[in-house]
Amino acid sequence: MNFAQMKEDRSLIRRVARGDQRAFDDFFREYFPRLFRFTVSRVDNDEALAEEIVQRTMCIVVRKAGTYRGEALLFTWLCQICRNETFAVLKSRGIERQRNVPLEDNPGVRAALESISVESDEPESIQRSEEIARFVRTTLEYLPTKYATALEMKYIQGCSVAEIGERLDVGSKAAESILSRARAAFKESFRSLWDFEPNFIVD
Amino acid sequence: MSNDNKAGDDIAGRDHESGQGDTVARLLNLAGLRPLIAADIEARVYDHVHQEWRNSLPASRTGKWAMPLALAAGILIAVTFVTRLVLPDAPLVGTVARVNGGFDGSAASFVSGDAVRVGDNLRTGDRQLLSVALSDGTSLRLAANSSLQLDERRSYTLLTGKVYADSGQTVYQDSGLEIRTGLGVITDIGTQFLVSFEGAALSVAVREGRVDVAADQDTYTALAGDRLMMQAGGGVTKGQIGATDSAWDWTLKLAPEFDIENRSLLDFLTWVSRETGKELIFVNDELRKAAMATVLSGSISDLTPVEAATTVLTTTSFAYEIRETSIIIGR
Numbered sequence: 001m002n003f004a005q006m007k008e009d010r011s012l013i014r015r016v017a018r019g020d021q022r023a024f025d026d027f028f029r030e031y032f033p034r035l036f037r038f039t040v041s042r043v044d045n046d047e048a049l050a051e052e053i054v055q056r057t058m059c060i061v062v063r064k065a066g067t068y069r070g071e072a073l074l075f076t077w078l079c080q081i082c083r084n085e086t087f088a089v090l091k092s093r094g095i096e097r098q099r100n101v102p103l104e105d106n107p108g109v110r111a112a113l114e115s116i117s118v119e120s121d122e123p124e125s126i127q128r129s130e131e132i133a134r135f136v137r138t139t140l141e142y143l144p145t146k147y148a149t150a151l152e153m154k155y156i157q158g159c160s161v162a163e164i165g166e167r168l169d170v171g172s173k174a175a176e177s178i179l180s181r182a183r184a185a186f187k188e189s190f191r192s193l194w195d196f197e198p199n200f201i202v203d
Numbered sequence: 204m205s206n207d208n209k210a211g212d213d214i215a216g217r218d219h220e221s222g223q224g225d226t227v228a229r230l231l232n233l234a235g236l237r238p239l240i241a242a243d244i245e246a247r248v249y250d251h252v253h254q255e256w257r258n259s260l261p262a263s264r265t266g267k268w269a270m271p272l273a274l275a276a277g278i279l280i281a282v283t284f285v286t287r288l289v290l291p292d293a294p295l296v297g298t299v300a301r302v303n304g305g306f307d308g309s310a311a312s313f314v315s316g317d318a319v320r321v322g323d324n325l326r327t328g329d330r331q332l333l334s335v336a337l338s339d340g341t342s343l344r345l346a347a348n349s350s351l352q353l354d355e356r357r358s359y360t361l362l363t364g365k366v367y368a369d370s371g372q373t374v375y376q377d378s379g380l381e382i383r384t385g386l387g388v389i390t391d392i393g394t395q396f397l398v399s400f401e402g403a404a405l406s407v408a409v410r411e412g413r414v415d416v417a418a419d420q421d422t423y424t425a426l427a428g429d430r431l432m433m434q435a436g437g438g439v440t441k442g443q444i445g446a447t448d449s450a451w452d453w454t455l456k457l458a459p460e461f462d463i464e465n466r467s468l469l470d471f472l473t474w475v476s477r478e479t480g481k482e483l484i485f486v487n488d489e490l491r492k493a494a495m496a497t498v499l500s501g502s503i504s505d506l507t508p509v510e511a512a513t514t515v516l517t518t519t520s521f522a523y524e525i526r527e528t529s530i531i532i533g534r
Contacts, residue, residue: 004501007505012504020316028253033240036240059251059252133234140234152231155231156236170464178500
Protein backbone atom coordinates (compact mmCIF):
# COMPACT_ATOMS: atom_id res chain seq x y z
CA MET A 1 0.00 0.00 0.00
CA ASN A 2 1.42 3.36 -0.96
CA PHE A 3 0.39 5.25 2.14
CA ALA A 4 2.41 8.32 1.26
CA GLN A 5 0.67 8.66 -2.10
CA MET A 6 -2.73 8.08 -0.50
CA LYS A 7 -2.01 10.83 1.98
CA GLU A 8 -1.06 13.18 -0.86
CA ASP A 9 -4.19 12.17 -2.73
CA ARG A 10 -6.40 12.92 0.28
CA SER A 11 -4.80 16.32 0.72
CA LEU A 12 -5.17 17.23 -2.93
CA ILE A 13 -8.79 16.17 -3.27
CA ARG A 14 -9.66 17.89 -0.01
CA ARG A 15 -8.30 21.15 -1.36
CA VAL A 16 -10.19 20.65 -4.60
CA ALA A 17 -13.40 20.12 -2.61
CA ARG A 18 -12.73 23.39 -0.78
CA GLY A 19 -12.47 25.31 -4.01
CA ASP A 20 -8.72 25.72 -4.27
CA GLN A 21 -8.08 26.72 -7.88
CA ARG A 22 -4.45 25.72 -7.80
CA ALA A 23 -5.37 22.31 -6.38
CA PHE A 24 -7.92 21.87 -9.17
CA ASP A 25 -5.30 22.67 -11.79
CA ASP A 26 -2.81 20.28 -10.17
CA PHE A 27 -5.47 17.59 -10.05
CA PHE A 28 -6.42 18.05 -13.70
CA ARG A 29 -2.87 18.26 -14.95
CA GLU A 30 -1.89 15.10 -13.10
CA TYR A 31 -4.90 12.91 -13.73
CA PHE A 32 -6.51 13.91 -17.03
CA PRO A 33 -3.72 12.54 -19.28
CA ARG A 34 -3.49 9.31 -17.33
CA LEU A 35 -7.22 8.79 -17.27
CA PHE A 36 -7.58 9.61 -20.95
CA ARG A 37 -4.93 7.10 -22.00
CA PHE A 38 -6.43 4.53 -19.63
CA THR A 39 -9.80 5.03 -21.30
CA VAL A 40 -8.82 5.33 -24.94
CA SER A 41 -7.19 1.91 -24.89
CA ARG A 42 -10.49 0.45 -23.72
CA VAL A 43 -12.62 1.95 -26.49
CA ASP A 44 -10.63 0.84 -29.53
CA ASN A 45 -8.68 4.09 -29.54
CA ASP A 46 -11.83 6.12 -30.24
CA GLU A 47 -10.62 9.50 -28.95
CA ALA A 48 -13.99 11.23 -29.20
CA LEU A 49 -15.59 8.50 -27.14
CA ALA A 50 -12.75 8.57 -24.64
CA GLU A 51 -13.12 12.34 -24.36
CA GLU A 52 -16.80 12.01 -23.49
CA ILE A 53 -16.19 9.27 -20.94
CA VAL A 54 -13.30 11.05 -19.25
CA GLN A 55 -15.23 14.32 -19.13
CA ARG A 56 -18.16 12.57 -17.46
CA THR A 57 -15.83 10.80 -15.06
CA MET A 58 -13.97 13.91 -13.99
CA CYS A 59 -17.20 15.87 -13.58
CA ILE A 60 -18.46 13.17 -11.24
CA VAL A 61 -15.19 13.23 -9.33
CA VAL A 62 -15.15 17.01 -8.77
CA ARG A 63 -18.80 16.90 -7.67
CA LYS A 64 -18.11 14.06 -5.27
CA ALA A 65 -14.64 15.12 -4.18
CA GLY A 66 -15.82 15.39 -0.60
CA THR A 67 -16.72 11.71 -0.53
CA TYR A 68 -13.25 10.40 -1.36
CA ARG A 69 -12.13 8.58 1.75
CA GLY A 70 -8.55 7.85 0.71
CA GLU A 71 -8.84 4.11 1.25
CA ALA A 72 -7.44 3.50 -2.21
CA LEU A 73 -5.26 5.55 -4.48
CA LEU A 74 -7.05 8.45 -6.11
CA PHE A 75 -6.23 7.06 -9.53
CA THR A 76 -7.77 3.72 -8.56
CA TRP A 77 -10.94 5.57 -7.54
CA LEU A 78 -10.92 7.49 -10.81
CA CYS A 79 -10.54 4.28 -12.79
CA GLN A 80 -13.43 2.62 -10.99
CA ILE A 81 -15.72 5.52 -11.81
CA CYS A 82 -14.34 5.56 -15.34
CA ARG A 83 -15.14 1.89 -15.87
CA ASN A 84 -18.73 2.52 -14.78
CA GLU A 85 -19.03 5.51 -17.10
CA THR A 86 -17.52 3.55 -19.97
CA PHE A 87 -20.14 0.88 -19.54
CA ALA A 88 -22.92 3.48 -19.26
CA VAL A 89 -21.84 5.39 -22.36
CA LEU A 90 -21.35 2.28 -24.46
CA LYS A 91 -24.74 0.98 -23.36
CA SER A 92 -26.45 4.28 -24.16
CA ARG A 93 -24.98 4.17 -27.64
CA GLY A 94 -25.96 0.59 -28.13
CA ILE A 95 -22.33 -0.43 -28.44
CA GLU A 96 -21.62 -3.91 -27.22
CA ARG A 97 -18.69 -4.34 -24.92
CA GLN A 98 -15.68 -5.91 -26.52
CA ARG A 99 -15.78 -9.65 -26.46
CA ASN A 100 -12.16 -9.79 -25.41
CA VAL A 101 -11.92 -8.50 -21.89
CA PRO A 102 -8.64 -6.63 -21.51
CA LEU A 103 -6.00 -9.01 -20.26
CA GLU A 104 -5.32 -6.94 -17.20
CA ASP A 105 -8.91 -7.51 -16.07
CA ASN A 106 -8.54 -11.27 -16.41
CA PRO A 107 -7.89 -13.12 -13.15
CA GLY A 108 -6.09 -15.88 -15.00
CA VAL A 109 -3.47 -13.56 -16.40
CA ARG A 110 -0.57 -14.88 -14.37
CA ALA A 111 -0.59 -18.40 -15.79
CA ALA A 112 -0.90 -17.12 -19.36
CA LEU A 113 1.90 -14.58 -19.03
CA GLU A 114 4.31 -16.95 -17.43
CA SER A 115 4.22 -19.19 -20.45
CA ILE A 116 5.37 -16.71 -23.03
CA SER A 117 8.69 -15.54 -24.30
CA VAL A 118 8.75 -12.03 -25.75
CA GLU A 119 11.47 -13.04 -28.19
CA SER A 120 9.22 -15.47 -30.06
CA ASP A 121 7.73 -14.73 -33.52
CA GLU A 122 4.76 -16.98 -32.92
CA PRO A 123 1.44 -15.14 -33.48
CA GLU A 124 0.26 -16.12 -30.04
CA SER A 125 3.44 -14.79 -28.55
CA ILE A 126 3.13 -11.54 -30.48
CA GLN A 127 -0.40 -11.09 -29.23
CA ARG A 128 0.69 -11.75 -25.68
CA SER A 129 3.50 -9.24 -26.15
CA GLU A 130 0.98 -6.64 -27.22
CA GLU A 131 -1.11 -7.41 -24.21
CA ILE A 132 1.89 -7.11 -21.93
CA ALA A 133 2.73 -3.82 -23.59
CA ARG A 134 -0.71 -2.57 -22.66
CA PHE A 135 -0.14 -3.87 -19.13
CA VAL A 136 2.99 -1.80 -18.99
CA ARG A 137 1.28 1.32 -20.26
CA THR A 138 -1.53 0.88 -17.77
CA THR A 139 0.97 0.40 -14.98
CA LEU A 140 2.62 3.64 -15.99
CA GLU A 141 -0.71 5.43 -15.68
CA TYR A 142 -0.96 4.24 -12.10
CA LEU A 143 2.31 5.95 -11.30
CA PRO A 144 2.66 9.66 -10.59
CA THR A 145 3.41 11.51 -13.80
CA LYS A 146 6.99 12.36 -12.88
CA TYR A 147 7.79 8.69 -12.24
CA ALA A 148 6.32 7.55 -15.55
CA THR A 149 8.08 10.37 -17.38
CA ALA A 150 11.42 9.53 -15.78
CA LEU A 151 11.11 5.84 -16.72
CA GLU A 152 10.14 6.58 -20.33
CA MET A 153 12.96 9.07 -20.72
CA LYS A 154 15.51 6.71 -19.25
CA TYR A 155 14.60 3.37 -20.76
CA ILE A 156 12.80 4.22 -23.97
CA GLN A 157 14.35 7.50 -25.05
CA GLY A 158 17.80 6.81 -23.58
CA CYS A 159 18.06 10.17 -21.85
CA SER A 160 20.73 10.90 -19.30
CA VAL A 161 20.00 11.63 -15.66
CA ALA A 162 20.86 15.27 -16.29
CA GLU A 163 18.34 15.49 -19.12
CA ILE A 164 15.71 13.86 -16.95
CA GLY A 165 16.48 16.32 -14.20
CA GLU A 166 16.12 19.22 -16.60
CA ARG A 167 12.77 17.99 -17.84
CA LEU A 168 11.45 17.47 -14.30
CA ASP A 169 12.99 20.73 -13.15
CA VAL A 170 15.12 19.09 -10.48
CA GLY A 171 18.84 18.60 -9.94
CA SER A 172 20.70 15.48 -11.03
CA LYS A 173 20.74 14.02 -7.54
CA ALA A 174 17.00 14.44 -7.20
CA ALA A 175 16.55 12.93 -10.68
CA GLU A 176 18.55 9.86 -9.63
CA SER A 177 16.37 9.54 -6.56
CA ILE A 178 13.19 9.86 -8.61
CA LEU A 179 14.41 7.23 -11.08
CA SER A 180 15.27 4.83 -8.31
CA ARG A 181 11.89 5.26 -6.67
CA ALA A 182 10.12 5.12 -10.01
CA ARG A 183 11.69 1.75 -10.83
CA ALA A 184 10.67 0.38 -7.45
CA ALA A 185 7.16 1.76 -7.80
CA PHE A 186 6.82 0.38 -11.32
CA LYS A 187 7.82 -3.12 -10.25
CA GLU A 188 5.57 -3.07 -7.22
CA SER A 189 2.62 -1.72 -9.18
CA PHE A 190 3.12 -4.17 -12.01
CA ARG A 191 3.20 -7.05 -9.57
CA SER A 192 0.38 -5.98 -7.34
CA LEU A 193 -1.92 -4.84 -10.11
CA TRP A 194 -1.67 -7.99 -12.11
CA ASP A 195 -0.41 -10.46 -9.51
CA PHE A 196 2.56 -11.02 -11.72
CA GLU A 197 6.31 -11.39 -11.34
CA PRO A 198 8.42 -9.41 -13.82
CA ASN A 199 11.07 -12.12 -13.98
CA PHE A 200 8.82 -14.15 -16.20
CA ILE A 201 10.97 -12.96 -19.10
CA VAL A 202 13.64 -15.55 -19.65
CA ASP A 203 17.04 -14.01 -20.30
CA MET B 204 28.83 12.86 -21.24
CA SER B 205 30.50 14.16 -18.14
CA ASN B 206 31.87 11.79 -15.54
CA ASP B 207 29.17 12.96 -13.17
CA ASN B 208 26.43 12.16 -15.70
CA LYS B 209 27.89 8.76 -16.48
CA ALA B 210 28.22 7.88 -12.80
CA GLY B 211 24.68 9.05 -12.23
CA ASP B 212 23.39 7.01 -15.12
CA ASP B 213 25.26 3.95 -13.88
CA ILE B 214 23.64 4.30 -10.48
CA ALA B 215 20.20 4.88 -11.98
CA GLY B 216 20.63 1.96 -14.36
CA ARG B 217 21.52 -0.61 -11.72
CA ASP B 218 18.94 -2.24 -9.57
CA HIS B 219 20.77 -2.98 -6.39
CA GLU B 220 18.03 -5.06 -4.93
CA SER B 221 17.45 -7.68 -7.55
CA GLY B 222 19.55 -6.94 -10.65
CA GLN B 223 16.33 -6.56 -12.60
CA GLY B 224 17.09 -3.19 -14.20
CA ASP B 225 17.17 -4.91 -17.60
CA THR B 226 13.75 -6.39 -17.03
CA VAL B 227 12.23 -3.00 -16.36
CA ALA B 228 13.97 -1.63 -19.45
CA ARG B 229 12.74 -4.47 -21.63
CA LEU B 230 9.18 -4.08 -20.42
CA LEU B 231 9.23 -0.37 -21.08
CA ASN B 232 10.77 -0.75 -24.50
CA LEU B 233 8.19 -3.36 -25.35
CA ALA B 234 5.44 -0.86 -24.56
CA GLY B 235 7.06 2.11 -26.25
CA LEU B 236 6.22 5.74 -25.53
CA ARG B 237 2.71 6.52 -24.42
CA PRO B 238 0.73 8.52 -26.99
CA LEU B 239 0.40 12.29 -26.71
CA ILE B 240 -3.02 13.80 -26.18
CA ALA B 241 -4.28 16.53 -28.54
CA ALA B 242 -4.28 19.93 -26.88
CA ASP B 243 -7.82 20.74 -28.02
CA ILE B 244 -9.19 17.62 -26.33
CA GLU B 245 -7.52 18.58 -23.08
CA ALA B 246 -8.75 22.17 -23.34
CA ARG B 247 -12.34 21.14 -23.96
CA VAL B 248 -12.41 18.68 -21.09
CA TYR B 249 -10.76 21.22 -18.79
CA ASP B 250 -13.40 23.85 -19.54
CA HIS B 251 -16.29 21.48 -18.91
CA VAL B 252 -14.87 19.98 -15.73
CA HIS B 253 -13.81 23.36 -14.40
CA GLN B 254 -17.32 24.71 -14.90
CA GLU B 255 -18.80 21.67 -13.18
CA TRP B 256 -16.39 22.13 -10.31
CA ARG B 257 -17.22 25.81 -9.86
CA ASN B 258 -20.94 25.01 -9.90
CA SER B 259 -20.46 22.40 -7.19
CA LEU B 260 -18.68 24.70 -4.71
CA PRO B 261 -20.49 26.26 -1.71
CA ALA B 262 -21.92 29.76 -2.27
CA SER B 263 -19.19 32.40 -2.23
CA ARG B 264 -18.84 34.97 0.46
CA THR B 265 -21.39 37.72 0.76
CA GLY B 266 -18.80 40.34 1.58
CA LYS B 267 -20.72 42.43 4.04
CA TRP B 268 -19.53 45.42 5.96
CA ALA B 269 -19.30 45.20 9.74
CA MET B 270 -19.74 48.38 11.73
CA PRO B 271 -19.09 48.36 15.46
CA LEU B 272 -21.74 49.97 17.65
CA ALA B 273 -19.99 50.26 21.02
CA LEU B 274 -16.46 49.73 22.30
CA ALA B 275 -16.85 50.74 25.99
CA ALA B 276 -15.57 48.75 28.96
CA GLY B 277 -17.82 45.90 30.12
CA ILE B 278 -20.08 46.02 27.07
CA LEU B 279 -20.06 43.11 24.67
CA ILE B 280 -19.29 44.31 21.18
CA ALA B 281 -22.38 44.20 19.03
CA VAL B 282 -22.04 44.36 15.31
CA THR B 283 -24.57 44.92 12.63
CA PHE B 284 -24.19 44.15 9.03
CA VAL B 285 -25.15 46.06 5.98
CA THR B 286 -24.73 44.89 2.49
CA ARG B 287 -21.53 46.06 0.91
CA LEU B 288 -21.52 47.53 -2.53
CA VAL B 289 -19.15 45.39 -4.51
CA LEU B 290 -16.29 47.51 -5.80
CA PRO B 291 -14.64 45.41 -8.48
CA ASP B 292 -11.46 47.45 -8.47
CA ALA B 293 -10.96 47.62 -4.70
CA PRO B 294 -7.25 47.13 -4.01
CA LEU B 295 -6.13 43.57 -3.46
CA VAL B 296 -4.89 42.83 0.04
CA GLY B 297 -4.03 39.14 -0.41
CA THR B 298 -5.58 35.71 -0.86
CA VAL B 299 -7.18 33.25 1.51
CA ALA B 300 -4.56 30.61 2.23
CA ARG B 301 -6.34 28.13 4.51
CA VAL B 302 -9.73 27.69 6.07
CA ASN B 303 -9.95 25.18 8.93
CA GLY B 304 -13.18 23.90 10.38
CA GLY B 305 -16.69 24.15 9.05
CA PHE B 306 -19.06 27.01 8.65
CA ASP B 307 -21.41 27.35 11.55
CA GLY B 308 -23.71 30.07 10.38
CA SER B 309 -21.14 32.80 9.89
CA ALA B 310 -22.28 35.45 7.49
CA ALA B 311 -19.23 35.29 5.32
CA SER B 312 -17.63 32.19 3.89
CA PHE B 313 -14.30 31.99 2.20
CA VAL B 314 -12.53 29.29 0.31
CA SER B 315 -8.83 28.89 -0.23
CA GLY B 316 -7.65 30.96 -3.15
CA ASP B 317 -10.29 33.67 -2.74
CA ALA B 318 -8.96 37.18 -3.20
CA VAL B 319 -9.47 39.50 -0.24
CA ARG B 320 -9.70 43.20 -0.91
CA VAL B 321 -9.85 46.49 0.90
CA GLY B 322 -13.27 46.77 2.46
CA ASP B 323 -13.73 43.07 3.14
CA ASN B 324 -14.58 41.69 6.56
CA LEU B 325 -13.00 38.41 7.61
CA ARG B 326 -15.13 36.66 10.18
CA THR B 327 -14.75 33.20 11.69
CA GLY B 328 -17.28 31.09 13.55
CA ASP B 329 -17.06 28.85 16.59
CA ARG B 330 -14.75 26.18 15.25
CA GLN B 331 -13.31 27.99 12.31
CA LEU B 332 -9.79 29.27 11.65
CA LEU B 333 -8.75 31.36 8.65
CA SER B 334 -5.41 32.45 7.24
CA VAL B 335 -4.64 34.99 4.57
CA ALA B 336 -1.43 35.38 2.60
CA LEU B 337 -0.92 39.10 2.18
CA SER B 338 0.59 40.42 -1.03
CA ASP B 339 3.92 41.05 0.69
CA GLY B 340 4.13 37.48 1.97
CA THR B 341 2.93 38.16 5.52
CA SER B 342 0.80 35.36 6.96
CA LEU B 343 -2.28 36.69 8.76
CA ARG B 344 -4.19 34.12 10.87
CA LEU B 345 -7.57 34.55 12.48
CA ALA B 346 -8.67 32.45 15.44
CA ALA B 347 -12.22 31.19 15.99
CA ASN B 348 -14.93 33.77 16.79
CA SER B 349 -12.91 36.62 15.40
CA SER B 350 -13.67 39.52 13.11
CA LEU B 351 -11.12 41.56 11.17
CA GLN B 352 -12.03 44.49 8.96
CA LEU B 353 -9.62 45.23 6.12
CA ASP B 354 -9.78 49.03 6.07
CA GLU B 355 -6.78 49.68 3.89
CA ARG B 356 -4.01 47.63 2.27
CA ARG B 357 -1.99 47.39 5.47
CA SER B 358 -4.32 48.80 8.09
CA TYR B 359 -7.00 46.63 9.63
CA THR B 360 -9.45 46.81 12.52
CA LEU B 361 -9.72 43.86 14.88
CA LEU B 362 -13.32 44.08 15.97
CA THR B 363 -13.12 41.05 18.22
CA GLY B 364 -11.09 37.90 18.69
CA LYS B 365 -7.50 37.10 17.89
CA VAL B 366 -5.26 37.75 14.93
CA TYR B 367 -1.68 36.49 14.50
CA ALA B 368 0.71 38.07 12.02
CA ASP B 369 3.99 36.65 10.74
CA SER B 370 5.86 38.89 8.35
CA GLY B 371 8.33 36.08 7.68
CA GLN B 372 11.43 38.12 8.31
CA THR B 373 13.29 39.76 11.13
CA VAL B 374 14.61 42.76 9.23
CA TYR B 375 12.85 45.86 10.41
CA GLN B 376 10.83 47.69 7.80
CA ASP B 377 9.73 51.30 7.51
CA SER B 378 6.04 50.56 7.08
CA GLY B 379 4.61 47.64 8.99
CA LEU B 380 1.11 46.35 9.49
CA GLU B 381 -1.32 48.37 11.53
CA ILE B 382 -3.95 46.60 13.61
CA ARG B 383 -6.54 48.90 15.19
CA THR B 384 -8.66 47.92 18.12
CA GLY B 385 -11.03 49.75 20.43
CA LEU B 386 -8.28 50.12 23.02
CA GLY B 387 -5.15 50.76 20.98
CA VAL B 388 -3.35 50.65 17.64
CA ILE B 389 -0.61 48.09 17.11
CA THR B 390 2.10 48.75 14.55
CA ASP B 391 4.35 45.94 13.42
CA ILE B 392 8.00 46.56 12.61
CA GLY B 393 8.80 43.14 11.15
CA THR B 394 7.69 40.40 13.53
CA GLN B 395 5.59 37.57 14.68
CA PHE B 396 2.89 38.83 17.04
CA LEU B 397 -0.57 38.06 18.35
CA VAL B 398 -3.30 40.58 19.11
CA SER B 399 -6.32 39.59 21.22
CA PHE B 400 -9.20 41.98 21.69
CA GLU B 401 -12.38 41.12 23.56
CA GLY B 402 -14.06 44.48 24.05
CA ALA B 403 -12.76 45.36 27.49
CA ALA B 404 -9.26 43.94 27.22
CA LEU B 405 -6.45 44.12 24.71
CA SER B 406 -3.43 41.81 24.72
CA VAL B 407 -0.42 42.06 22.41
CA ALA B 408 2.13 39.24 22.54
CA VAL B 409 5.36 39.32 20.53
CA ARG B 410 7.13 36.15 19.47
CA GLU B 411 9.80 37.76 17.36
CA GLY B 412 10.81 41.31 16.50
CA ARG B 413 9.00 44.35 17.83
CA VAL B 414 5.65 46.10 17.84
CA ASP B 415 4.59 49.55 18.98
CA VAL B 416 1.23 49.99 20.69
CA ALA B 417 -0.37 53.43 20.72
CA ALA B 418 -2.97 53.74 23.48
CA ASP B 419 -4.17 56.37 25.92
CA GLN B 420 -2.14 59.04 24.12
CA ASP B 421 1.00 57.07 24.83
CA THR B 422 3.13 54.59 22.88
CA TYR B 423 4.40 51.34 24.30
CA THR B 424 7.00 49.05 22.76
CA ALA B 425 6.88 45.30 23.03
CA LEU B 426 9.83 43.13 22.05
CA ALA B 427 10.15 39.39 21.57
CA GLY B 428 8.98 37.62 24.70
CA ASP B 429 6.84 40.58 25.89
CA ARG B 430 3.09 40.58 26.42
CA LEU B 431 1.30 43.89 26.90
CA MET B 432 -2.12 43.87 28.53
CA MET B 433 -4.49 46.81 28.55
CA GLN B 434 -7.85 47.28 30.17
CA ALA B 435 -10.57 49.66 29.12
CA GLY B 436 -10.48 52.64 31.45
CA GLY B 437 -6.71 52.67 31.68
CA GLY B 438 -3.93 50.50 32.96
CA VAL B 439 -1.15 48.82 31.01
CA THR B 440 0.82 45.88 32.31
CA LYS B 441 3.70 44.06 30.74
CA GLY B 442 4.35 40.36 31.21
CA GLN B 443 6.40 37.64 29.61
CA ILE B 444 5.44 34.96 27.11
CA GLY B 445 7.71 32.25 25.76
CA ALA B 446 7.99 31.55 22.05
CA THR B 447 6.58 28.06 22.66
CA ASP B 448 3.80 29.11 25.04
CA SER B 449 0.51 27.31 24.43
CA ALA B 450 -1.07 30.64 23.51
CA TRP B 451 0.55 30.28 20.08
CA ASP B 452 -0.63 26.69 19.48
CA TRP B 453 -3.77 27.48 17.45
CA THR B 454 -1.67 29.30 14.85
CA LEU B 455 0.02 26.00 13.90
CA LYS B 456 -3.21 24.78 12.32
CA LEU B 457 -2.93 27.63 9.84
CA ALA B 458 0.77 27.32 9.09
CA PRO B 459 1.32 27.94 5.38
CA GLU B 460 2.18 24.74 3.57
CA PHE B 461 5.84 24.15 3.05
CA ASP B 462 6.73 22.23 -0.08
CA ILE B 463 9.89 20.29 0.76
CA GLU B 464 10.50 19.13 -2.81
CA ASN B 465 14.00 20.28 -3.72
CA ARG B 466 14.31 22.44 -0.62
CA SER B 467 17.25 22.14 1.72
CA LEU B 468 16.92 20.52 5.12
CA LEU B 469 18.09 23.80 6.62
CA ASP B 470 15.27 25.77 4.96
CA PHE B 471 12.77 23.20 6.16
CA LEU B 472 14.02 23.20 9.75
CA THR B 473 14.05 27.00 9.74
CA TRP B 474 10.37 26.90 8.76
CA VAL B 475 9.63 24.42 11.56
CA SER B 476 11.48 26.64 14.02
CA ARG B 477 9.55 29.68 12.94
CA GLU B 478 6.16 28.00 13.12
CA THR B 479 6.74 26.32 16.48
CA GLY B 480 8.84 28.96 18.16
CA LYS B 481 11.41 26.29 19.00
CA GLU B 482 14.99 27.46 18.70
CA LEU B 483 16.95 25.63 16.01
CA ILE B 484 20.36 24.58 17.31
CA PHE B 485 23.14 22.86 15.37
CA VAL B 486 25.80 21.27 17.53
CA ASN B 487 28.46 22.63 15.18
CA ASP B 488 28.72 24.65 12.01
CA GLU B 489 29.60 21.64 9.86
CA LEU B 490 26.20 20.18 10.61
CA ARG B 491 24.51 23.40 9.60
CA LYS B 492 26.39 23.35 6.30
CA ALA B 493 25.49 19.69 5.82
CA ALA B 494 21.84 20.55 6.43
CA MET B 495 22.12 23.30 3.84
CA ALA B 496 23.49 20.81 1.34
CA THR B 497 20.87 18.15 2.04
CA VAL B 498 18.09 18.32 -0.55
CA LEU B 499 14.67 16.98 0.35
CA SER B 500 12.03 15.29 -1.72
CA GLY B 501 8.47 14.19 -1.03
CA SER B 502 5.54 15.75 0.73
CA ILE B 503 4.61 16.73 4.26
CA SER B 504 1.00 17.62 3.52
CA ASP B 505 -1.36 17.22 6.45
CA LEU B 506 1.47 16.93 8.96
CA THR B 507 1.97 19.46 11.73
CA PRO B 508 5.40 21.14 11.70
CA VAL B 509 6.67 18.89 14.52
CA GLU B 510 5.29 15.73 12.89
CA ALA B 511 6.90 16.82 9.63
CA ALA B 512 10.24 17.45 11.34
CA THR B 513 10.22 13.98 12.90
CA THR B 514 9.17 12.36 9.62
CA VAL B 515 11.82 14.15 7.57
CA LEU B 516 14.69 13.85 10.04
CA THR B 517 14.22 10.10 10.45
CA THR B 518 14.95 9.75 6.72
CA THR B 519 18.30 11.51 7.13
CA SER B 520 21.49 10.57 8.91
CA PHE B 521 21.24 13.50 11.31
CA ALA B 522 20.76 12.80 14.99
CA TYR B 523 18.14 15.06 16.48
CA GLU B 524 16.21 15.85 19.59
CA ILE B 525 12.99 17.84 19.69
CA ARG B 526 12.56 19.48 23.06
CA GLU B 527 9.91 21.78 24.43
CA THR B 528 11.73 24.94 23.41
CA SER B 529 14.33 23.77 20.92
CA ILE B 530 15.26 21.46 18.11
CA ILE B 531 18.79 20.16 18.43
CA ILE B 532 20.61 18.69 15.45
CA GLY B 533 23.65 16.60 16.30
CA ARG B 534 25.75 13.96 14.63
